[in-house]
Amino acid sequence: MMLHKLIFLLSILLCSCSLITACVPANRLAGMTAPPDSFSRLKVTYDEKIYDLSGEPIKFLIRNPDDNSGIVYFNMHDNENTSVSAVDSMLTRYTGKFIELQFKGNRWIGGWMNDKKHFWFDPNRIYSDFGIFKTLQSYNSFTPENKKQVRIFSEYILDSLLSDANMIVAVHNNMKGYSIEKYMPDSIFEESAAKIHYDRKNSPHDFFFVNDPTHFEYFKNLGYNAILQSQKPEDDGSLSVYCALKGIPYINVEAKEGHLEIQQKMLEDLQEILKNYRKRD
Numbered sequence: 001m002m003l004h005k006l007i008f009l010l011s012i013l014l015c016s017c018s019l020i021t022a023c024v025p026a027n028r029l030a031g032m033t034a035p036p037d038s039f040s041r042l043k044v045t046y047d048e049k050i051y052d053l054s055g056e057p058i059k060f061l062i063r064n065p066d067d068n069s070g071i072v073y074f075n076m077h078d079n080e081n082t083s084v085s086a087v088d089s090m091l092t093r094y095t096g097k098f099i100e101l102q103f104k105g106n107r108w109i110g111g112w113m114n115d116k117k118h119f120w121f122d123p124n125r126i127y128s129d130f131g132i133f134k135t136l137q138s139y140n141s142f143t144p145e146n147k148k149q150v151r152i153f154s155e156y157i158l159d160s161l162l163s164d165a166n167m168i169v170a171v172h173n174n175m176k177g178y179s180i181e182k183y184m185p186d187s188i189f190e191e192s193a194a195k196i197h198y199d200r201k202n203s204p205h206d207f208f209f210v211n212d213p214t215h216f217e218y219f220k221n222l223g224y225n226a227i228l229q230s231q232k233p234e235d236d237g238s239l240s241v242y243c244a245l246k247g248i249p250y251i252n253v254e255a256k257e258g259h260l261e262i263q264q265k266m267l268e269d270l271q272e273i274l275k276n277y278r279k280r281d
Contacts, residue, residue, distance in 0.1 A: 046063060072169065077124065171253050
């Protein structure tokens, strides 16, 4: 008798489950999927290239060297380390190539052309002949031969490392002195800015520098500090000026050294813009 009761109860339970499933619309069933794998991440690959400048090895550590999305992040000052950590945290979730210039942990690059003449320069001031002249001169190391060698180096960066970029995202960090306030009226970089949005609730050291008005408005509406580059910027040899003159989309994500979470959030919000520049397979 007990066996018959057990069989009867099991049959009722099975019928109830069938009825519940039947009541769920077919389109709902089709849309149901297993929860996403929270451990699923994009694989990051690595390569390095060494450029020999008169015996001084300059390393480019490249994350995702075979990435063909058209998004290229570029860190060009080896003492700006927060930005490196910030981009690294993005690469496991978003496509893109990341180029990190490494030279002894320094902002500048330097060495000796021969036993009598040295060379020193800022690697973000070498993308025009005038910029090369000015940065070498500022370190008291200008010679025609130094200028020639630095020019060849800058062409290597542009032609070999950045040539496949639909969008260049420069990542920088600053310390004391440099901030959005340097672009305000009557300040040193006033002529470089067409528009400025400065929300004083934010640190003046954290801002976007862009060459597209729609990008400026996007970051402004999100409440970020933002600068729209002048259409005819002064030639200082920087990558931003080079991109402006060549019509290359460019965004600088600038944050104070140590503001990791802020720079990560800036890069996260940037992804909405980058969707429009990623190449389609």
